[in-house]
Structures are given as C-alpha cells and as structure tokens.
Amino acid sequence: MRIGVPKEIKIHEYRVGMTPPAVREAVHHGHEVLVQKGAGFGIGLFDEQYVAAGARIADTAAEIFAAADMIVKVKEPQTAEWKMLREGQILFTYLHLAPDPEQARGLLDSGCVAIAYETVTDSRGGLPLLAPMSEVAGRMSIQAGAHCLEIAQGGRGMLLGGVPGVPAAKVVILGGGVSGTNAARMAMGLEAHVTVIDLNLHRLYELDMQFGPSLNTIYSTVDAIEESVLGADLVIGAVLVPGAAAPKLVTEDMVKRMKKGSVLVDIAIDQGGCFATSHATTHADPTYVMHDVVHYCVANMPGAVARTSTFALNNATLPFTLALADKGYKEALLGNPHLMAGLNIHKGQLTYKAVSDALGVDYRDAKTVLAA
Template sequence: MRIGVPREIKPDEYRVGLPPTAVREYVTRGHEVFVEHGAGAGAGYPDDAYQRAGARLLATAGEVFAEAELVIKVKEPQAAEWARLTDRHILFTYLHLAPDPAQAEGLLKSGCAAIAYETVTDAAGGLPLLAPMSEVAGRIAVFSAGESLLKHNGGMGLLISGVPGVPPARVCVLGGGVVGMNAARMAAGLGAEVVVVERSIPRMRELDNMFQGRILTRYSILDAVEEEVLKADVVIGAVLTAGAAAPKLVRREHLSRMKPGSVLVDVSIDQGGCFETSRPTTHHDPTYVVDGVVHYCVANMPGAAPRTSSEALVHATLPFGLQLADHGLDALKTNRHLAKGLNVLKGEVTHPAVAEALGKAFSDPYGAWRA
C-alpha cells in the first residue's frame, strides 16, 4: 500500500504521524511511504533520516495526499486537508469529531474512511491509542498548572509544591483514568495535596492501592465535585466518554466562588471540554481568565513534547497501521477493536457516540457494534 505522512498544520503542532523508525517497518513489509518535506523536523527527525528509512520525500502536502492510499497523521485534519481527501483514502489519526461538526461534514463529503485513534479499543475495554497521549497530557497538565499559578502568569502566586512551613497547592483531578492517574502522580510527586474525583469504585480502589494513601479519592456526585472544586487551587479536567462530548462538570456559576487566581486545566478540551467556560487555546497563547480564574485549555498538550509524544504514539499505533497497510479496510472485518475506530465511511457516521453527538444517523458496516 502507499502510505502518506503529511506535515501537521494545526497551530503549535510539532508531532509527526510516523517517525523514521516506523517508516522502516512499513517499507520492510513492502509498502511505499511518502513523507512531506519537513514533516518530522519539529520532533527532531530530519528529512535524510526518512530517506535512509526508505521513504520518498515530496515537496508538498498536496503531493502526499495525491500519492497516498493510507494517510497517517496525529491531529484531526484541518479544512485544507479535508479538500484533499477522497473516497480512495483511509485516514488514520485523532479525530475528536463530537465537538467538531465542521470537520465531520468535511470528512463525510470527502467519502473517505476515517479511523480515529481515540475510539480504537482493546480486549480489556481500554483505548490503547489514546493512552500514550493521555499519559503525556496528564503529566504536562501539572507542569502547566504550576506555571499558571505563578503571579506573572495571572495566578494567585502559589508554588504548587509549597515549602517547609508553607502548605502546597490543593489539586483536584476530575476523573481517575489514564490522564487523571498521571496528573495525580505528577502532582503528588511535586508535593501537592491531591484529590481525585472518580465515579468508578473499582478504579478508586486501584488508585488507593497505587498511591498508598498519598492521595485522596472521592466518589463523583454533584456535591463532591462542587465541594472539591471550590476548595482547590488547581482543577484538572480529565474526564472522557469515548467518542462523545465531555460532560460539563464545572459551571460558570462556580467560578465566582472559587479562589481568585486559581487554575482550571481542561485536558478534555479535544472532546469539547469539561468546564462550561472552556474554549480551545494554543501553546503560544495558552491561558485566559474568566471571573478571576485562569483557564488553560490547550487542545494539543502533548504537542509541546513532540519527540516523546511521537515515539510513544507510534508504539501504540504501529500494529494497527500495519494491519491497515497489509489488508486495507478488510482489516476491519477481522479486528473488531480496529473497526470500532472507524468513525466515518463513504459519507456515513459509523460510531454510535459520534453519531449521537452530531445528530446523525448511525451505520455499522463491519458489525463492530453488534451484540
């Protein structure tokens, strides 16, 4: 198969869909790989490394899309990229369609097959292609919160770790999944007081055993969320419903009752955000203030560490990508977990949560969602 790797064009995005080491894996399997000039530069991969791995370098994204059958990216396609997709393309990338009807319409009109990293599943019911970036984002969220708490960045002027005799910040993490666990780990490691609000009792037991009492856990009901948000110096939003828009756990009316200069970090922003006042920001302009509360809502947090993120991502995506390269869409007939990643096919929405969020009809062409 002919594999295309365009340069990412979302603002402040430096990751790349395939590092040179992964290109070599595809080439060794007999596939052709076309890489846009400079696609890996932001992550530290020069063009000559791709050439040594067996890729063909092309000058423009248009040429890459024209040559490719399977397009492998990191972030959701931008408007200029929708126009380059056709019904002969398989797109394999993060999509996050639920809060993005414009992108969904672009993909539907293209006729392409769009497979979303974030809805591919595994035998344990997890989201294996979302997990590595969730690990990175959860850790970056704490660093970003610490920076945002500093006075010159609009925060209350609090050091997240405290010092002897002065208490540390209280960090509330909403959601105890991969993002939440990694955020809790980093915050606790810095010495913060950490509480994780989670709705799964088995997961709370896992976190309690994992941290050996170093963090607090609370069951997620409205009273608990409100109480912890109002007590917190930092709130990290780390909730996820696969394929669907994130629930709004912090409302506008809460902000005036929060501590002035406290910080909200919305890691769920790709799925619409879990704070009512969230809107996507960029690494170059990451924060804004509403009612005295600093909001950090960067929509591609792992893009700040593109070398780590690109390598971690491809370790998870490579087995699935190779299946698609070897078998095309027939791979979805034999791999139900990969089939659950299919969000769009031939102008139809093929993931039930995405269809519900977008108000579209749902199609199940590969039986991935049948009992």
C-alpha cells in the same frame, strides 16, 4: 499500499505521523511511504533519515494526498487537508469529531474512510492509541498548572508543593483514568495535596491501593465536585467518554465562586472540555482569565513535547498501521473488533454512535456498512 505522511499544519504542532523506524518497518512489509519534506524537522527527524529508512520525500501536502492510499497523521485534518481527501482514501489519525461538526461534515462529504485513534479499543476495554497521549497530557497538566499558579500568569502566586511551614496547594483531578492517574502521580511528586474524583468505585480502590494515604479519593457527585472545586487551587479536567463530547462537570456558577487566581487545566478540551467556561486555546496563546480564574485549555497539549509524544504514539499506532496496509482496511477492520471500533466515517456514512449522538447525524453500524 502507498502510505502518505503529511506535515502537520495545526499551529505549534510538531509531531509527525510516522518516525523513520516506523517507515522502515512499513517498507520492510512491502509498502511504499511518502513523507512530506520537513515533516519531522521540528523534532529532529530529518528528511535524510526518512530516505535512509526507505521513504520517498514529496515537496507538498497536495502530492501526498493525491498519491497515497492511506494518510497517517497525528492531529485531526484541518480544513485545507480534508478538502484534499478523496473517496475511499483511508485517513488514520486523531479525529475528535463529537465537538467538531464542521470537520465531521467535511469528512463525510469527502467520501474517505476515517479511522480515529481515540476510539480504537483493546481487549481490556482500554484505548491503546489514546493512552500514550493521555499519559503525556496528564503529566503536562501539572507542570502547566503549576506555571499558571504563578502570579505573573494571573495565578494565586502559590508554589504547588509549598515549603516547610506553608501549606501545599490543593489539586483536584476530575477523572481517575490514564490522564488523571498521571496527573496525580506528578502532583504528588511535587508534594501537593491531591484529590481524585471518579464515578468508578473499582478505579478509586485501585488508586487507593496504588498511592496509599497520600492520595484522597472521592466518589463523584455534584456535591463532591462542587465542594472540592471551590476549595481547590488547581483543578485538572481529565474525564473521558470514548468518542463522545465530554460532560460539563464544572458549571459557570462554580467557576465564579472559585478562589481568585485559581487555575483550571482542561485535558478534555479535545472532546469539547469538561468545564462550562472552557474554550480551546493554542500553545501560542495558551491561557485566558474568566471570573478571575486562569483557564489552560490547549487542544493539543502533547504537541509541546512533540518528540516524546511522537515516539510514544508511533509505538502504539504502528501495529494498526501495518494491519491496515497489509490486509487492506476492510479485512483489517472485520478481522479485529478493536480496530473496527476506530471506524468513525465510511464513504459518507457516520459509523460511531457516540459521535452521532453528539452531532445529531444519522448513524449506521460499522460492521453492517463494511459487509455491504
């Protein structure tokens, strides 16, 4: 199979779909890899390294999209990219379609086969291709939130961990999954006062056993969220419904009643955000203030630490990339129900129910579509 790796074009996105070691592995499996010139330059992965790994360098994205059987990316395709996709071409990347009807329509119209990293599952019910970036985003959320609490950023002028004789900041984390757990670990390491709120009692038990009395765990109700958010200095939104739009757990009324200069960091913004006042921002302009509350809602947070993120992501995606290339997408998907869960769009048909529910677009079962 001919695999294409274009340079990411989303603003301040320096990650790349395949590293030189991943390319070498694909070439070792007998595949051809085309990498766009300068695709990894921003994180110190140079064209010479890709050539040494066996890749062929293409000058433009148009060359990549025209020649490749499968496109391997990081971020969802931008408008210029989805217009270059063709019928039957495989797209393997993050999609986050639920809050993005325009992209969904573009991919449906292209006739491509779109497989989303964020909905591929594993035998334990986890999301193995989302987990590495969730780890990064969770850890980053605390350093971003701590920075936003500084007075020059519009924050309350608080040091997250306080100092002897002065109380630490109160950090509330909505969601105890991968992102939330990593956020809690970082916040506790900085000696903040940390509370995690989640609907899953078993998960709260696991967190309690993992972190002990230093972490407060609370079962999620409207009352619990409201009380905790109103008392918080920093709130991390780390909720996830796989493939679906994030639930709006914090209302605009709650935001209005929060303390002046408090901070919201919305990790769930890729799926539409879990704060009613959230809208996506960029690394170039990461924050805005609404109702005297600082909002950090960068839609590709791990892109800020692009080298770490790229290698972590490649470790997770490479086995699936090779399976798609070695077997062809139909055999690979039909032979692996966890990879099958990643199929969101197949030749003009939407095949992921949570996206269908969010967008109001007709849905067809992935297995049925592939078997036809």
